[in-house]
Amino acid sequence: MEDGRILERERLQIEHIQQQLDHEELQFEEVDDLQDSSGDDQDPTALGYGGAGTSSEFNFNTSIASLHTYLGEVEDTHNRTVFLDGGAILNLPLFYFEGVVLFPGATLPLRVIQSNFVAAIERALSQVDVPYTIGVIRIYREPRDLRMKLATVGTTAEVRQYRRLEDGSLNVVTRGQQRFCLRRHWIDVERVPYGEIQIIKEDLPLRTPRDAFGRLAPLSNLSSRRLASKKSIALMLRSKTGETESEENSDESFQNGLSLTERRIHQSVTGSSYEHDTMDEPASSDDDRFMYESDQEIRSNLNDSDSMKALLSYPGKQTEMDSRNGNCSTSGKQSCKVEMLSNCCKNTDAYLSRGISRAFWPHWVYRMFDSYCLAQRAGDMWKQIVGAPNVDGLLKKPDLLSFHIASKIPVSESTRQELLEIDGIPYRLRREIELLESINLIRCKNCLTIIARRSDMLVMSSEGPLGAYVNPGGYVHEIMTLFKANGLALQGPAITRYSWFPGYAWTITNCATCGTQMGWLFTATKSKLKPRSFWGIRSSQVAEETR
Incomplete structure (x- = not known):
């Protein structure tokens, strides 16, 4: 039965994610003149943090860049892959890229030129079990190590x-689907890369239980137990001060043994929370154990000579202490006893009388793992720091939001791989919140020269400030767009052909300090197009995040 419930939960989650992704189906639109596209209705708030503040300073249509029109016309496959069960093991054609990390829901354009990878796409289109599906994984080099290594976690795409060109190459647009663990990889007889993968089981979003905190019910119906504790304290006080209690240990005999002043104090303390507790649920065995342990701790403290001496020496306006024997003097004995009883009762009931939650954990602990609370916090920070794309529609879908932010956040390649490998929605969201709070300086990976700051980010694509693009040679680059950058040197002329941002020419740019290629400068080719220029910096050449 338990296995059946787990499989049913996974099935519902898979259907939920598939419905969300289907709503974001890729479609191309006709654009009469990309060079003169002004986008007068462009929302200025979609520029992102640090972008131009008015529509007169920004009129580029950001939706064009996300269409990857530089690939030319492509045909829709009209295929939608069914999501695979978590834990499923299968073999897929494998694509590996340096400097690229694909997330579920993200778009990855490909220019497939090499014959073995063309064959891999052909295999993917014709395979029976999971048609139109490939595996995408990152390759990287360790510092001071020339050998390439494959990451352990990737994403199915x-x-x-796709479109087949006359020279036999392919232009392909793919979309990330599910995370997987790479079990092993090989190259078959036709030199097609293959991998044995295992689909990762994704968690469902967690919400804090309704009654986890916020009321005084976890330890309930405690009036009698609380009264017993106070009786024990009073009896111990009487024993330590030389008095005896010969009457039966009942509430009536207990109160009869008190003076008028003591009785008023006792009734004021015990009566403050009696009405609330009588409405609580019956106490559980855990509550009984908790109260027993609390009483034992109180008795232990009162029996301890040092604790008792400190209690008896509690300062009071009418208390007089005899430094020789540690007892109250005759003139102050009554007031000392009353004050000790009052303060001891109040201290043992501090949490209860002040209305503090008696839950097993404080509320902030639950919220650390509440996917919906974390999604709201991450979404608010995204709007403040980045701005676009708008994530309000994903606030009630923490699983999709966590992947969405991870695929767009302008951080280094290795940090994005770290986000991909995190299991559990709350942990991924918390790491993203930490990154949004900390990212500030953008540095060259090799020499750590400061290239830009977070406030220099500019959103030039409706998909966000970071996206993947492919050049004519088939190399995929993930770039973050900035309206200002420092310490960069231009190399070569400005070229308009195969521009990722229609209406802009691109120029290669290197780090002026170490000569590493950092990205490109994009300059407008039309006088009315704004911004006039911006920078595209490769995430693979960005150093780890520092404040």
């Missing part, structure tokens, strides 16, 4: 659009 569905071929959404």
Whole structure:
């Protein structure tokens, strides 16, 4: 039965994610003149943090860049892959990229030129069990190590659009689907890369239980137990001060043994929370154990000579202490006893009388793992720091939001791989919140020269400030867009052909200190197009995040 419930939960989650992704189906639109596209209705708030503040300073249509029009016309496959069960093991054609980390829901354009990878796409289109699906994984080099290594976690990608060119190459647009663990990889007789992968089981979003905190019910119906504790304290006080209690240990005999002043104090302390507790649920065995342990701790403290001496020496306006024997003098004995009883009762009931939650954990502990609370916090920070794309529609879908932010956040390649490998929605969201709070300086990976700051980010694509693009040679680059950068040197002329941002020419740019290629400068080719220029910096050449 337990296994059946787990499989049913996974099935519902898979259907939920698939419905969300299907709503974001890739479609191309006709644009009469990309060079003169002004986008007068462009929302200025979509520029992101640090972007131009008015529509007169920004009129580029950001939706064009996300269409990857530089690939030319592509045909929709009209195929939608069914999500695989968590834990499923299968073999897929494998694509590996340096400097690229694909997340579920993200778009990955490909220019497939090499014959073995063309064959891999052909295999993916025709395979029976999971058609139109490939595996995408990052390759990297360790510092001071020339050997390439494959990451252990990747993402399946569905071929959404493709076009076969006359020279035999392919233009392909894919979309990330599900995370997987790479079990092993090989190259078959036709030199097609393959991998044995295992689909990762994704968690469902967690919400804090309704009654986890916020009321005084976890330890309930405690009036009698609380009264017993106070009786024990009073009896111990009487024993330590030389008095005896010969009457039966009942509430009536207990109160009869008190003076008028003591009785008023006792009734004021015990009566403050009696009405609330009588409405609580019956106490559980855990509550009984808790109260027993609390009483034992109180008795232990009162029996301890040092604790008792400190209690008896509690300062009071009418208390007089005899430094020789540690007892109250005759003139102050009554007031000392009353004050000790009052303060001891109040201290043992501090949490209860002040209305503090008696939950097993404080509320902030639950919220650390509440996917919906974390999603709201991450979404608010995203709007303040980055701005676009708008994530309000994903606030009630923490699983999709965590992948969405991870795929767009302008951080280094290795940090994005770290986000991909995190299991559990709350842990991924908390790491993203930490990054949004900390990212500030953008540095060269080799020499750590400061290239830009977080406030220099500019959103030039409706998909966000970071996206993947492919050049004519088939190399995929993930770049973050900035309206200002420092310490960079231009190399070569400005070129308009195969521009990722229609209406802009691109120029290669290197780090002026170490000569590493950092990205490109994009300059407008039309006088009315704004911004006039911006920078595209490769995430693979960005150093780890520092404040």
